[in-house]
Amino acid sequence: MKQSEEFTRRMESRYDELKWLYCELYHNDRQGLAWLCDSMERYYEERSESCKEKDRRREANPDWYKGNDALGMMMYTESFAGTLKGVKDKLDYVKSCGVNLLHLMPLLESPKGRDDGGYAVADFRKVQPELGTMEDLKELTEECSRQGINCCMDFVMNHTSEDHEWARAARAGDADARRRYFFYDNWDIPSEYEKTVPQVFPTTAPGNFTWLEDCGQVVMTTFYPYQWDLNYGNCVVFNDMVGNLLFLANCGIDVIRLDAVPYIWKELGTNCRNLPQVHNLVRMMRLVCEIVCPGVLLLGEVVMEPAKVVPYFGTVEKPECHMLYNVTTMASTWHTIATRDTGLLKRQLDQVCALPREYVFLNYLRCHDDIGWGLDYDWLKNFGIDEAAHKKYLNDYLTGRGYGSDSRGALYNDDPRLRDARLCGTTASLSGLEAVLYERNDAKKETALSCIKMLHAYLLIQSGIPMIYSGDEVGQLNDYSYKDDPFKRDDSRYIHRGKFPWKLVDAKDDTAMEIFHELRKLETIRAGRDIFAGKASVETFETGNVHVLGIRRRLGEDVITAYFNFSGENQTVWEMDRECATGAVDLCSGRALSDFHDELQPYGYAWFGKERRKCNDGCSSIRRIAG
Numbered sequence: 166m167k168q169s170e171e172f173t174r175r176m177e178s179r180y181d182e183l184k185w186l187y188c189e190l191y192h193n194d195r196q197g198l199a200w201l202c203d204s205m206e207r208y209y210e211e212r213s214e215s216c217k218e219k220d221r222r223r224e225a226n227p228d229w230y231k232g233n234d235a236l237g238m239m240m241y242t243e244s245f246a247g248t249l250k251g252v253k254d255k256l257d258y259v260k261s262c263g264v265n266l267l268h269l270m271p272l273l274e275s276p277k278g279r280d281d282g283g284y285a286v287a288d289f290r291k292v293q294p295e296l297g298t299m300e301d302l303k304e305l306t307e308e309c310s311r312q313g314i315n316c317c318m319d320f321v322m323n324h325t326s327e328d329h330e331w332a333r334a335a336r337a338g339d340a341d342a343r344r345r346y347f348f349y350d351n352w353d354i355p356s357e358y359e360k361t362v363p364q365v366f367p368t369t370a371p372g373n374f375t376w377l378e379d380c381g382q383v384v385m386t387t388f389y390p391y392q393w394d395l396n397y398g399n400c401v402v403f404n405d406m407v408g409n410l411l412f413l414a415n416c417g418i419d420v421i422r423l424d425a426v427p428y429i430w431k432e433l434g435t436n437c438r439n440l441p442q443v444h445n446l447v448r449m450m451r452l453v454c455e456i457v458c459p460g461v462l463l464l465g466e467v468v469m470e471p472a473k474v475v476p477y478f479g480t481v482e483k484p485e486c487h488m489l490y491n492v493t494t495m496a497s498t499w500h501t502i503a504t505r506d507t508g509l510l511k512r513q514l515d516q517v518c519a520l521p522r523e524y525v526f527l528n529y530l531r532c533h534d535d536i537g538w539g540l541d542y543d544w545l546k547n548f549g550i551d552e553a554a555h556k557k558y559l560n561d562y563l564t565g566r567g568y569g570s571d572s573r574g575a576l577y578n579d580d581p582r583l584r585d586a587r588l589c590g591t592t593a594s595l596s597g598l599e600a601v602l603y604e605r606n607d608a609k610k611e612t613a614l615s616c617i618k619m620l621h622a623y624l625l626i627q628s629g630i631p632m633i634y635s636g637d638e639v640g641q642l643n644d645y646s647y648k649d650d651p652f653k654r655d656d657s658r659y660i661h662r663g664k665f666p667w668k669l670v671d672a673k674d675d676t677a678m679e680i681f682h683e684l685r686k687l688e689t690i691r692a693g694r695d696i697f698a699g700k701a702s703v704e705t706f707e708t709g710n711v712h713v714l715g716i717r718r719r720l721g722e723d724v725i726t727a728y729f730n731f732s733g734e735n736q737t738v739w740e741m742d743r744e745c746a747t748g749a750v751d752l753c754s755g756r757a758l759s760d761f762h763d764e765l766q767p768y769g770y771a772w773f774g775k776e777r778r779k780c781n782d783g784c785s786s787i788r789r790i791a792g
Contacts (some may be wrong), residue, residue: 172209175456176202182483183452186445187400197400201407201453208411209457215310216417220460230315230462230487230630231525231699234692237266237317239533240635242296245665249297253305256312258670262638262681263688266420266630267309268317270533272296276328278652279391282533282662284319284424285326289409299416306417317420317464320410323428324392332393336380345402346393347385347431349374354433355383362387362437368580369655373437387428387437397429397446407453414458422464423447423486426477439473447477447485462487464527470539471516478524491517491526491629496536498620499588499595502572503562505732507714509540511705514716518628518703525699526629530620531595531637535577535587535658553585560586563595571597571609573643575657591661593617593640593680602642602676612733614640614676615768618683622753622770623729625687626716628703634661638684639677641666690752690772696720709739713765717742725752725774730765738763749773 180202187198212220223229238259246252249272259267271283274291283293292298306316325332334342349355355374362373365388374383375390385394395402410421430442447465454461465477465486471493479485493513501510517526538559542552561567563574574590593599597613617640624631635641644663647653669677691697701720708715712732718725726742726749741763749758751771758773765771 172206172456175459176205179452179456183449183456186449186452190442190445190449191400191403194400197404201400201404204404204408205411205453205457208408208415212415212458213417215307216415216458216460219310220458223460228699233695233697235266235630236263236688236692237268237527237630237632238262238264238635238638239268239270239317239529239632240665241270241533241662242272244662245635248295249292249301249305253301253308256308256314259314260312262633263685263692264633265313266315266317266632268420268422268632271319271321272302273321276326276391279326279328279389281389281392282656282658284321285324285328285389285392286321287326287328288330290412303416306419310417315419316417317422318413318418319422319424320413321424322395322406322410323425324386324388324394327391327393329393335384335393336377336382338380341401343382344399345396347396349383350381352376352383355385357433358385358431358437361434366578368578385431388425394431395429396431397442398431403446403449407450410450411453411457414454414461419460420462420464420488422466423450424466426465426486427467427469427473439469439476444476444479444485448479448483451479451485464488464490466490468492468534468537468539470541471513475520475524478520481521481523484523488525488527488630490532491528491627492537493539494526494627495529495532496538496540498530498623499536499563500538500540500559501714501731502595502616502620503559503567503570506711507729507731508711509545510731511714512541512544514627514705518705522699522702526627527632528624528627528629529632529634530624531590531592531634531661532632533634533658533662535589537587538585556585560588563588563590565600571600571613573597573599575643575660577657589657589660591641591643592620592634592637594643594661596620598640598676599642610676612767614679615766616733617680619729619731619768619770621684622687622727622772623714623716625691626697626703626718626725626727626772628699633684636663636665638681639666639669639674640680687753694723694725694774696723696725696774706742707740710736712736713738715742723775725772727770727772728765729770730768733767735767736765736769738765748775750776752776 191197242249242252246255272292273286274288274293275283275285276287279285292302309316331342331345335346364371370389373387375386376383386392387394397403427439430440431437432440463486467474467477467489474489477486477489497510497513501507538556562570563572565573573594574588577587577589579586596616601609601613643660647659653659696718701718704717706715706717713736714729716727728738730736752774753772
């Protein structure tokens with residue numbers, strides 16, 4: 166098939182829906198639609214032949230990313246290897262971790278000191294100079310592709326930096342540029358917005374608008390004053406941002422993370438969150454990608470409760486995002502570490518497991534961001550739990566101020582008035598390793614290491630794709646040096662964005678290697694059995710002990726039952742799942758189920774299943790996710 170025929174085939178099969186959505190949203194603007202379609206064809210023609218070949222393979226196998234061998238790692242380029250070329254030189258290490266999905270945290274040009282960790286983009290087509298160039302990025306993605314590693318990048322779509330060329334023109338008085346944002350001559354309309362729109366950062370960046378003294382204008386800034394919200398009610402904004410997305414796709418990016426996607430449509434009199442128009446925009450972006458670059462996946466970042474997250478999958482018939490961040494499970498996990506009560510976590514996992522198997526979550530223990538306590542407090546109230554008091558308990562425990570706690574987290578956006586704060590810290594420091602290494606307490610050290618291992622075993626058995634935060638695989642601790650940097654010291658999130666501890670890896674530090682090898686053992690088991698693929702069913706079950714979480718995976722006749730002790734004491738499993746009892750062994754330790762004696766050590770875990778390693782279609786390869 167000729168390439169022009171390929172584009173035409175894809176366009177014709179989706180054009181009617183794209184036209185309907187576009188014309189409904191943009192008041193039948195046929196000229197804007199024609200411009201969009203012309204640009205889509207241009208980006209298709211500019212796409213490299215290697216990317217087009219990958220598109221064709223993935224088009225023929227749309228479930229290519231749902232295998233049991235999918236394993237991600239997120240990292241900051243500067244922290245991990247200094248530059249993009251440095252990351253390329255370190256790909257052997259990435260592969261030694263079993264990773265085949267590399268999430269490169271924001272690396273596009275952003276103004277120093279006003280970038281919120283890279284989320285204030287000044288140029289969507291230029292890499293931060295200290296990290297390299299666009300050519301370096303393309304060389305990295307090409308090498309990753311050759312080695313069977315997919316690349317993910319953030320697409321900051323809600324706003325631009327005030328240093329972006331559109332924003333500079335708007336500030337200078339360009340009327341067309343101002344229509345790309347939300348500009349007002351006075352506070353009348355912004356004040357009306359403020360009546361219904363919540364504040365994202367009430368302590369560090371109160372309000373949703375900023376007064377620009379130099380040009381006598383008010384501009385919408387939902388997140389920070391230097392991040393100006395884009396007006397997606399203007400079709401020119403949508404068309405140009407789609408162009409930026411396709412530019413990144415043509416740089417070899419396989420997964421594009423849609424940052425802060427619930428916020429992208431603004432409407433007076435609403436909370437400007439999760440409005441129906443947002444879903445129309447995301448669905449159009451999905452259609453655009455299916456036409457131009459069907460091998461590229463959309464990953465939605467929706468930091469909200471499950472009921473508001475799930476709609477971003479769209480429907481099975483009209484999908485939106487291919488994958489979504491599983492934010493609530495992360496928060497519920499650390500809630501469980503602090504309370505040692507698995508009830509809330511079990512409830513939350515049940516909600517995820519009840520969704521169609523076509524829906525894929527990206528799961529993680531820690532990410533680049535803080536932990537917000539967006540828990541199901543309506544449910545927790547049934548047990549007499551007060552929201553404000555409970556959040557204080559969680560923060561006290563996980564910052565080491567609670568009785569008996571060895572956690573070493575740090576608060577973020579602490580608001581004494583609302584008695585609310587978010588939490589920062591690496592997995593290892595939150596699990597107690599930092600404190601016990603400082604104390605040189607060997608007994609406590611074993612408990613902390615067990616907690617880290619158990620949490621990763623629990624991560625790897627969930628429904629979805631596990632994403633490791635770079636450094637967690639070797640027990641990286643909090644980095645307090647950010648306090649010495651005037652551009653970072655006011656943002657405690659940098660505590661878990663420290664330099665990668667290459668000294669520990671190069672010296673094969675005993676503690677680091679103990680964590681690393683345990684994770685590799687778990688990852689190898691997972692990659693070798695089809696039961697860990699997305700097509701398997703996953704559910705929780707009762708263990709008879711509130712401290713012990715039970716998770717069961719099932720695929721045909723193959724069953725794995727897993728147990729996780731979320732307490733620092735021995736726990737008895739009173740209700741054992743006997744479904745795979747005959748011949749079952751702990752796949753991690755090799756211990757027979759018959760020798761289990763229904764007891765788990767402090768932060769202990771077990772994956773019980775039959776010793777049956779042959780996959781239905783032959784043993785999977787760690788490279789299969791490359792599609």
